Amino acid sequence: MPFQKGHKLAKGGRKPGSKNKATTEMGQWVMGVFQSDAYRKMCKKRLVSGSAGPIETYWANRLFGKPVDRQRIEGTLIVEWGGTRRGDGDD
Numbered sequence: 001m002p003f004q005k006g007h008k009l010a011k012g013g014r015k016p017g018s019k020n021k022a023t024t025e026m027g028q029w030v031m032g033v034f035q036s037d038a039y040r041k042m043c044k045k046r047l048v049s050g051s052a053g054p055i056e057t058y059w060a061n062r063l064f065g066k067p068v069d070r071q072r073i074e075g076t077l078i079v080e081w082g083g084t085r086r087g088d089g090d091d
Contacts, residue, residue, distance in 0.1 A: 030059045 014020070019027075033039055046052040047060065061067075 027063065031063060034059070034063065 034043070043052065043056060043060075046056065052060075
């Protein structure tokens with residue numbers, strides 16, 4: 001078909017954000033491996049000690065969600081801006 005001005009070639013297709021077949025199948029396979037008792041025991045030791053490989057942490061984060069590390073900071077924040085001190089209560 002020769003080029004025609006204004007013709008839209010991309011009609012239909014996969015919806016934005018939908019997973020392809022290979023990603024879905026790989027995720028199912030990895031989930032099966034992660035759910036085996038023998039692997040989970042070995043993997044837990046590696047994840048806890050911080051010696052897990054990048055592929056294990058990638059799939060763990062992808063399947064179960066990345067852990068959130070929150071730290072509570074208390075005290076007063078003092079910022080010096082242009083010689084003026086701010087944040088110590090004398091706003």
